[in-house]
Amino acid sequence: MDMSEKGLIITAAPHLRDRVATPRIMQVVFIALMPAALCGVYFFGPWAAINLVVGVASAVLWEYAIQKIWKFDITISDGSAALTGLLVALTLPPAVEPWVTALACLIAIGPGKIVFGGLGYNIFNPALIGRTFAALSWPSVLSAGYVAADGITAWKRGFDVVASATPLGLLKTGEIGATSLSRFYGPLFFGNVGGSLGETSAIALLIGALFLLFAGIITLRIPLVYLLTTAGLAMLFNQDPIFHLLSGGLILGAFFMATDYVTSPIKPAGQIVYAVGLGIFTFMIRMFGSYPEGVAFSILLMNCFVPLIERFGAQKRFGEVRNRA
Amino acid sequence: MRDFIRYGAILTVICVISGVSLAFVYSKTSVIIEARQAKEAMKAMAVVLPSATDFEPIPAIELSAASGGAQGVVEAYLGKAAGSTVGAIVKVESAGYGGMITMLVGMDTQGVCQGMQVISQSETPGLGANVKEEPFYGQFAGKKGVLSLVKEGGQIDGISGATISSKGAVAGVNKALNIAKALLGM
Amino acid sequence: MSAFKEFKKGLWAESPTFAMLIGMCPAMISSTAVSNAVGMGLAATFVLVFSNLFISALRNMIPDKIRIPCFIVVIATFVTIVDLSMAAYLPDLHRILGVFVPLIVVNCIILARAEAFAYKNGVVDSIADGLGMGLGFTLAVIILAIIREPIATGKILYAKDFGFEGIKLIPAKFAAALVDKPVGGFMTLGFVLASINGITSRSKKAKQASAACAAKEV
Structure with a gap:
């Protein structure tokens, strides 16, 4: 019996991609994000639901359209486009006008993924490319999309929204102090606080992250080092470390985006360097940058360094003589 | 040594020609530029x-x-x-x-x-x-x-x-x- | 005839922006709006033609060892002339292009043409080369600007100096500010280059295929 008939493909090392398992991994991550997505929908009202649907649907549609026009293989069935769309919606403000979500998905799928050659070849996290493009292109539309997390009241209001600042935004504008922010712990933990659609509820994200850990999709190394670095720097700069851990997109980014197989290092030592870099950039942008939140930027920045990180400590190929250049 | 002097002389000649032509252009344009800057400053002040x-x-x-x-x-x-x-x-x-x-x-x-x-x-x-x-x-x-x-x-x-x-x-x-x-x- | 060939190559086949990928910094800043692209392109063309003319004319007098300082002095002279004239007669354009006009001095297109062409060729050919390269740069930045300006600002052909308010293409609300930044410029350049490569490789393939057919028939 021919090997290829059984779906076995034998190639030379390194074995980076696993086509067969890709749809399953995407499904598991998608499911793991559901608690956070549902929390967002509950707290932020109908606009959040619309944005989630628009994100997932438009990402799949864009991928289909682009691949159809350029006569590429259509890969929407691997589920990565749907996941990208979900992540874009989760990282954008809950009540942002849906055209922003749709265009952010176009940028995520097109320039973020397909131009590099599709899934597995992209340098940057596609969802964050889309989100960052939107954040830098339509800043006023995005800032109007941050609304109060009122739960049932938000649903009763329907499509009318009440604008609300994010805790990190308040910290940046100096409206709240840097220490003893314990009154925010509860809201930040459960999610009834202003912020992006999927980032506000720490408990929902952690449930999803636990699910991913037990399913064996991610390891703890990158998220843990990332969180510890950020918390450590917060203590060093006399900030409230728990506040910094719970606020913004740190948990979402650490567990669901920094662990992306394609755009993070493979070797353990490299993963630690990568995660420390993430923590430093995130905290520095929060402290000294002109934006309140730095998770998206820091993941994109560290994505650039992944090839460089991978080169350090690369194993000697058999018979290779090191260049003494 | 002779080369040294020759190079210096050539560079000097080029720089002098350049300087003279720039001085000419500057004398023609500086009046307009200053007048315009003053006018712009006046315009902003007239607005406030x-x-x-x-x-x-x-x-x-x-x-x-x-x-x-x-x-x-x-x-x-x-x-x-x-x-x-x-x-x-x-x-x-x-x-x-x-x-x-x-x-x-x-x-x-x-x-x-x-x-x-x-x-x-x-x-x-x-x-x-x-x-x-x-x-x-x-x-x-x-x-x-x-x-x-x-x-x-x-x-x-x-x-x-x-x-x-x-x-x-x-x-x-x-x-x-x-x-x-x-x-x-x- | 050869002068015309030198002129033509810079427009597209050896376009400084699309083929040689040099002079990226001025290309990014000036392609934010069509009017800026025209202004920057013509300013660079002016400098390029005259620097090529003078360097070619003086090429037998300029010793090899000090050629670079000589080039820079000649280029800087013309850049300063452009800068001063622009400040005097086109102040709004001057304000937008700002520091990039003096920086034409270090626009590598100009030094590259001085070094690679004008220093080795006759005056007529050098002028043709400078004109072709300059207009090639202008054409390239105009193409980039035609794409970037409407996406970044919602309107096209906005030119305050000439009292032209621009044509509205999309509502200002949808305008993506990032395209106005160098990031957006490089993304646009990437897409334009990809399209050019796609079209040329397709037409080359078609040519090869028809050539192969013809060969078979023979």
Whole structure:
């Protein structure tokens, strides 16, 4: 019996991609994000639901359209486009006008993924490319999309929204102090606080992250080092470390985006360097940058360094003589 | 050694020709450039103090006495019309979100703000940078007294999502109005 | 005839922006609006033509060892002339292009043409080369600007100096500010290059296929 008939493909090392398992991994991550997505929908009202649907649907549609026009293989069935769309919606403000979500998905799928050659070849996290493009292109539309997390009241209001600042935004504008922010712990933990659609509820994200850990999709190394670095720097700069851990997109980014197989290092030592870099950039942008939140930027920045990180400590190929250049 | 002198001589000749031609162009254009710059400065001042036709710079010593040691005061002018003083213009810097916001503020002799223009700023594009747009700066004309943002119970609508930039601009205007009052002896 | 060939190559086949990928910094800043692109392109063309003319004319007098300082002095002279004239007669354009006009001095297109062409060729050919390269640069930045300006600002052909308010294409609300930044410029350049490569490789393939067919028939 021919090997290829059984779906076995034998190639030379390194074995980076696993086509067969890709749809399953995407499904598991998608499911793991559901608690956070549902929390967002509950707290932020109908606009959040619309944005989630628009994100997932438009990402799949864009991928289909682009691949159809350029006569590429259509890969929407691997589920990565749907996941990208979900992540874009989760990282954008809950009540942002849906055209922003749709265009952010176009940028995520097109320039973020397909131009590099599709899934597995992209340098940057596609969802964050889309989100960052939107954040830098339509800043006023995005800032109007941050609304109060009122739960049932938000649903009763329907499509009318009440604008609300994010805790990190308040910290940046100096409206709240840097220490003893314990009154925010509860809201930040459960999610009834202003912020992006999927980032506000720490408990929902952690449930999803636990699910991913037990399913064996991610390891703890990158998220843990990332969180510890950020918390450590917060203590060093006399900030409230728990506040910094719970606020913004740190948990979402650490567990669901920094662990992306394609755009993070493979070797353990490299993963630690990568995660420390993430923590430093995130905290520095929060402290000294002109934006309140730095998770998206820091993941994109560290994505650039992944090839460089991978080169350090690369194993000697058999018979290779090191260049003494 | 001979090469050395030859190279030097060639470079010198080229530089002299270049210098002479530049001096010629400069003499032709500098008049126009200066006139234009002066006109532009006048235009900005006329916007913030429309009643004045003439602007008289205030000496630095007098200005620093009037500002009472306040930081970020750049320059000031007295606005005149038909020989009498109709108001004062103060150029100040105030800390915004991304750096200093430099603005020109005009006030008449009644202590009413006549207008504000942002000369330079480095605020976030699309958010804080809107301090230089008409909906924001247009609010200052006709206001009197110590100004503050609506959300602090004042008269100026801040830019949503850019509280620090709005506050910085308002603080700058207040500073400028105070100095203008001192300059006009009010 | 050869002068015409030198002129033509710079427009497209050896376009400094699309084929040689040099002078990226001025290309990014000036392609934010069509009017800026025209202004910057013509300013660079002016400098390029005259620097090529003078360097070619003086090429036998300029010793090899000090050629670079000589090039720079000649280029800087013309850049300063452009800068001063622009400040005097086109102040709004001058304000937008700002520091990039003096920086034409270090625009590598100009030094590259001085070094690679004008220093080795005759005056007529050098002028043709400078004109072709300059207009090639202008054409390239105009193409980039035609794409970037409407996406970044919602309107096209906005030119304050000539009292032209621009044509509205999309509502200002949808305008993507990032395209106005160098990031957006490089993304646009990437897409334009990809399209050019796609079209040329397709037409080359078609040519090869028809050539193969013809060969078979013979």
